[in-house]
Amino acid sequence: MNNRILCTLHVMWYESHMINETLDSIQLAIENAEHEVDLIICLNSQTYIEKPSEGIVPELMFNEFKDHSVLKNCKIVEKTDSDPFYNIGDWARDIYGDLYDYKYIVWGESDCLIPEDYFFLLQQIDIEHPHTISLANRKMWDSTWDELEHPYIQSFPRTGPPEEPQRNTPEPYGVGHYISLDQLNEFNRRYEPELIQLRTQKIDGCMTAVSKGFQTPFIAPGLHLGGHDFYMELFMKKHNIPQYHIATRLKGHNCTHPMKRLGTDTPRGGETYKLYKQQCDTLINKLIYE
Numbered sequence: 667m668n669n670r671i672l673c674t675l676h677v678m679w680y681e682s683h684m685i686n687e688t689l690d691s692i693q694l695a696i697e698n699a700e701h702e703v704d705l706i707i708c709l710n711s712q713t714y715i716e717k718p719s720e721g722i723v724p725e726l727m728f729n730e731f732k733d734h735s736v737l738k739n740c741k742i743v744e745k746t747d748s749d750p751f752y753n754i755g756d757w758a759r760d761i762y763g764d765l766y767d768y769k770y771i772v773w774g775e776s777d778c779l780i781p782e783d784y785f786f787l788l789q790q791i792d793i794e795h796p797h798t799i800s801l802a803n804r805k806m807w808d809s810t811w812d813e814l815e816h817p818y819i820q821s822f823p824r825t826g827p828p829e830e831p832q833r834n835t836p837e838p839y840g841v842g843h844y845i846s847l848d849q850l851n852e853f854n855r856r857y858e859p860e861l862i863q864l865r866t867q868k869i870d871g872c873m874t875a876v877s878k879g880f881q882t883p884f885i886a887p888g889l890h891l892g893g894h895d896f897y898m899e900l901f902m903k904k905h906n907i908p909q910y911h912i913a914t915r916l917k918g919h920n921c922t923h924p925m926k927r928l929g930t931d932t933p934r935g936g937e938t939y940k941l942y943k944q945q946c947d948t949l950i951n952k953l954i955y956e
Contacts, residue, residue, distance in 0.1 A: 869895045
């Protein structure tokens with residue numbers, strides 16, 4: 667059996683200040699793996715959407731983490747303003763294909779910490795047909811995510827305000843809370859790994875492991891951002907591709923990390939972003955109506 671894993675990561679220049687901890691988690695997971703794990707990173711310095719603040723040079727922001735030891739044998743792809751617009755949806759689509767011969771390709775995310783034994787566990791799984799593997803979430807904003815939440819966290823009620831009903835979940839167990847790498851691994855060590863098949867597909871692009879054998883492209887060309895994971899979910903439902911889930915391994919998705927958007931004054935969700943998001947929505951609606 668081919669047990670090689672490819673971990674992928676797409677980093678925007680303004681995310682650079684939080685990447686060292688993400689790389690720490692990747693390095694630890696690689697060290698704990700039983701077989702080979704490769705790492706490939708896209709360093710994206712494009713400014714089509716986010717404009718740098720005065721005095722900020724996007725390409726230089728990557729110096730914040732470029733000396734991390736896990737990057738020593740890492741393949742690095744660079745995207746700049748000399749390239750057409752490129753974002754995380756493009757990366758998730760382009761990285762998969764005949765070029766790589768891996769058991770799983772893992773969608774790493776710049777703001778997400780990986781459990782220390784994730785790659786090891788993936789290498790123990792023996793499923794022959796195309797599928798994805800996901801990790802447990804913290805308390806999410808609505809009940810459609812209940813099955814994906816860690817069993818310990820599922821019992822917490824959503825008592826926060828309507829716009830953030832998960833807000834009152836005890837820290838650090840709600841989405842939006844910060845969790846450190848030590849906290850994450852100490853929590854996960856309390857539980858034996860448990861692999862289940864979900865009743866229905868529910869894809870969160872963060873830490874999804876995509877097996878071999880998928881028909882491509884499973885994300886439409888032209889879908890750059892703002893829904894590539896939902897598109898993948900619809901694709902899997904259309905083609906009856908199952909999703910398996912390590913229910914007792916929590917991922918550290920720090921989606922509101924205080925250092926997530928440094929060096930730019932462009933508000934999140936500006937006009938240019940909305941144009942690309944509308945393009946994404948059009949492609950998603952096309953798949954639904956098909």
